[in-house]
Amino acid sequence: MIPGPTYVFQCPQCHNLLTRESLVSGNTFHSTGYSDGKLIAPMLPDFPNLTKCKKCNHLFWLSKLEEIGTFNYGEKDKLEWQNADEAEFLSIDDYFRALDSGFIIGKGEEGFVRQQIWWAFNDRTRAEGIIFTDNNDESLYIHNCLDFIELLDPENENEKMLIAEVYRNMGNFGRCLELIEDIRDDELSGIVVNLRSECGKKNRWVIPLEKVVQPTYDGDD
Ligand SMILES: [Zn+2]
Known part of the structure; x- marks a missing residue:
């Protein structure tokens, strides 16, 4: 490095x-x-x-x-x-403040912020901590997930895979399975197997993978 x-x-x-x-x-x-x-x-x-x-x-x-x-x-x-x-990455509260403040412009910026919120909550699971500290946390997470899905394109297989993962993280295993059954890209077949297995175990939380889906919003635009 x-x-x-x-x-x-x-x-x-x-x-x-x-x-x-x-x-x-x-x-x-x-x-x-x-x-x-x-x-x-x-x-x-x-x-x-x-x-x-x-x-x-x-x-x-x-x-x-x-x-x-x-x-x-x-x-x-x-x-x-x-x-x-x-300069530091924002906290979850600050990301929500950014969305409410009106200075986030267009789909690219909003997608980036909503992806950061999703990841920041999931970071708590990655750190083996408790993802939601109260009911309000879970409600914020679910609403952010639903708004993030609207910013992803289901016609794009990579983004469809992310949508499926967002549904799994919300505990909607049926919708996750429906979406991954349609994925034909060989590059994504390993992830399909992993997500199907986690849905079978009713595990909704983020998991480490050998290969990752490319995130859509990198925030450098
Ligand atoms: Zn200042």
């Missing part, structure tokens, strides 16, 4: 500095893929695009800001930048 320069940005509201690291190259050694399309690759870290200012809570896309500069680790004349806040 070869790190690239760190980019420095300014919050558009309060001008607080924040940084985002970059990568020249990485690899998928020791990575784990999951049935919801998320790939966790320690040697290929992901950096946030949608983030918030830690000082004033303002939400923004880093890709829509012009960086004010870059530095490489250890440059002594850039200490103020090196001490700036590091």
Whole structure:
């Protein structure tokens, strides 16, 4: 893994500095893929695009800001930048705040945010924790799943596979099985076998897989 320069940005509201690291190259050694399309690759870290200012809570896309500069680790004349806040991924509450705030534009951005919410809840299962802490959590999860399905294209086999997985995560095993029975793409046949087996066991939660479905929304648009 070869790190690239760190980019420095300014919050558009309060001008607080924040940084985002970059990568020249990485690899998928020791990575784990999951049935919801998320790939966790320690040697290929992901950096946030949608983030918030830690000082004033303002939400923004880093890709829509012009960086004010870059530095490489250890440059002594850039200490103020090196001490700036590091941009972080949003919490589930902040993703919902982003959807409610009206600054998420179009299907691409909404799909990205809803996918992040789905993954962030599933991360609790990946960490072997409890996915829902109260009834409201489950209701938010289900509503987000239903809205996310509307943003996926069932004519595309890859996206159809994701829709099937969303239904399984909602506990709708019948709909998941119906959808995967129609999938003809040989590349996806291993995942079909896995999901069919989990539906048989009435397991609705995300599972690690040998091969993952490519997620549709990467958030870098
Ligand atoms: Zn700010």
